[in-house]
Amino acid sequence: MSLSLRNLIEQKVEITRSQTSRQKVENTLTEEIIIGICAPIGSMREEVIQSLKHQMSDAYNYEVQVIKLSNFISEYNNIELIEKPGQTRQFTELMNKIEGGDQLRKKTNSNSCLVEFAIMQILNERFGRDVVNTDQDINELIIELKTRRKCYIIDSLKNKEELDLLRAVYGGIFYCISVFSPDFEKRNILARKNLSHTEIDKLISTDEYENNTHGQNVRNTFIEGDFFIRVSEANKHNVNTKLSRFLNIIFESEIVTPAPDEIAMYEAKSAAGNSACLSRQVGASITNDKGEIISRGWNDVPKFGGNLYKDGDQEDHRCITTKLCSNDLKKDDLTEDIAKNILSNTTLHQMLFASKTQLEIREITETLKKTIRSNSKVKDLIEFSRSVHAEMHAIIIGSQLAGRRMIGGKLFCTTYPCHNCARHIIVAGIKEIFYIEPYKKSLGTILHEDALTEDENSNENKTKILMFDGVAPRRYLEFFTLKSPRKGIDGKVIVIDKKKIYPKSRLTLQALPTLEMQSVHSLTESGIL
Template identity: 30%
Template sequence: MRLLEQIQKVSNELIIGLVGAVGSSLNILTATLTDLLETEFAYDVEIITVSKDILAQHVDEPAHPLNAFERIYRYMDVGNQLRHDHDTDFLALQIARLIAKHRQAWQAQHPDQDASQRRVAYIIDSLKHEAEIQALRQIYTNGFFQLSLYESKTARHSSLIQHYGISPESARILIERDEGEANAYGQHTSEAFHLADYFLKLDKYNPEQSRQPELELRASCLRFLRILFADPYITPTFNEFATYMSFTASVRSADLSRQVGAVIARNNTILAVGSNDVPKFQGGTYWPYLDDETGEVRDLESGRDFMRGFDANTIEKNKIIDDLFQQLAEVIDQSVEQERTAPLKLQIQQILKESKIKKITEYGRVVHAEMDALLSCSRSNISTQGATLFVTTFPCHNCAKHIISAGIEKVVFVEPYPKSKALMMHEDSIMQKWEGREAADQPKLIFEPFVGVGARSFVNLFSVSLGIGRKLKRKSKDGYVLQWDGKTAQPRLPMYGQSYHELEQQIEQLLKDQN
């Protein structure tokens, strides 16, 4: 044992945060994880339901019983208000307080045992804002894991209608609100979803599938837990590898709005990568370069947008809004009483700013990641016929038409992109296979969600020695394969119970004792 290991307090606790859009079957995911943790890994499970354990405490008693739509909508309002009144991470801090209370209660019942050594997992159902996830990662560091469950909009819409008795129109309202509100304190499920350590999918839309989707979900959950508990014999699937490569490609982007990456592959071979950045003469996009005279790494003047100092797309959108506003203002001045013109103009200006104009992307200088990858193949005379595109974000409708034309057969995406009109505009050529529509009159391009280890945890969970967790061993000194047992295995990424200040003090004492 190393000296440091003698004083470090390693906890066996796990904090698992669930993210899923409204209507998702998070109850099935929670039950599946609970069963696997208890039976396969000898772990206790404690569940924290945010709506019941936190939000319900802040809901005023209604004058009349609420139906399902009113209850869900009211809870969304309460969550938004709490984030507004306190801050965006308020619910995460409330969750941490509840976990501490659970731990204290268990310790009181087991005074002869150390609560930090208890094999226990706290499952949080569910998180709706990226700030909540960031806060829980800060509090619990390596002990926090986010699981994001994907279910198609069709399946969730059907679930809200069938299981909650909500009308189709009310279900649509809930789904659209949940995807992402412009309000900084609102529902940000889309922004939180892609931050996951592991991605799962479940769709019960097709009744002919019976329990098959749930069995697939259970298998995915078991694989995640085996990886989490350091099973040394689980390696990445090609989908996980290619998706990780797409995220690796994305980080080279200097776009002012977002980083997106793409990979084109066929027969488990990477053909090209792409990222969203500004195109350059002679092909490709800009890279920083080494200045031989100064030894500095530089960017070309007026090349990428940050060197020019502005986002052309935002500037042009604002010009459109200003132009429309000026034309409307002239009409208002001519037809509305003078004392009413000022407030009316302010209202119209705000409406224009929040309109669909803000979703326009065509004035940007950057090449989208999908197009960058496709053009890379074109420059190298590589056919994309029958290939698969792995992309960090659901393709926009502009990219979708080129993906179809390029002969791509499948698109695997991570982050949903509500602004995309791809499915609406190209339903003749694009099929959402997981929505129970596997049978089609003609072959179509398949869009499907990514399932597996997220890019943020890829190295930590798969690398034998390069991650921040325990090193993996696969064989004995005699050369025989080591056996792995989930019921005694410890988490791959240990959560330590001391701050670095406490460790420094204990190190000082340890070194004194060594002398």
């Protein structure tokens, strides 16, 4: 141990000698906050980022730094820009970034490599020098650290591995904000970049879900957010108010209680945990026109006498006991039937199997079945499930217990309702539907264009189906459980100085750099640094 380091340790020991063990630990806690932004391409995320920067700086006296993940693509995997015939330059530039990110993930063998670059930058900035490539013992460096009133905004997350790594390293001081803009507005924003309709379709599809090992998957990352915020041209003036509320929750700087919509979505998420469905757990709740919860529901198999099977029932005939998914089995039967009917056609049979061996005939038949099962609309069928859907369960229970109170109310569902449930939601008189997870199989707005709309600002007599806006159910209890006292011994509300207040969740600087060093190993091991 160096003499200077020994002196530093002795000084710290002397300072903390009279402190309790708890006080000594609290002295190591950082004020840093890491905020990740997840937003589908074309969404109005810039409005959110700018609002966060101003509020964190002005109201909370934080130094704010935006780390743009796409910058690491050009820095570490620069691709020559080659415009292809029939493509706009803007499209080529955007696709180059997407493909460059894919290549970088493949090169490092890490789907979270862009976030690893961001973590490395945060780590180096905390020490004021390059510590990733230093030979100096990290424990000698940690003793020098002091807390910083610093907020990093990571723009923007594109796959779940990135999100999972940030949560693993930064735990409670990391917050993911998922930004949603209506589809038509995303397309308008992209159109203003002089992109063609075909190019816009391609970009949105690729950004949402790239069908390759090292591609993007915003769809499955977005739904894991801690806060959800809807931003459109019509409501963007509300962004500051919404983010101010989120920050008040993070810092406990003002008393914030759950909004009725947040309570209802938490109830829906809680209800989802009751489901034993082999495919997915879905929960729903219904409120009346005053925001009061009148019923909950989840997807599971109905039982004689009413309601659904549940844990502890003497006879349980759910799919978890039969070990079979009826929907998948019936789709397999349907695939067999379609293939059989195609091959029974004499002309087709002759065209396909003329001069073929028995082995070749079996291979062609299996390929045909696989194509029907995987690439046709057969895969999207939902008609053969034994489970009652969560929305239907909530509607039935609500009708039994609350009768007409459901009319004019709202339905909250963890997943976008399918077209079968959509028609029942409409006939029940529900005026608004809120969801978190998209459901691509749903044809609700196509089949019921006259009665359903995804336009938040529509004045038509239609049921609105909207992305949920507010605190995510995953951190509901953490965010709304009081940590600091609200009043002093004099009975008066404690006045908070936002410029000095600590975040509700903090981490020790004694452990944080070690976790950060561990998280960038794939970069050093791949030789990219």
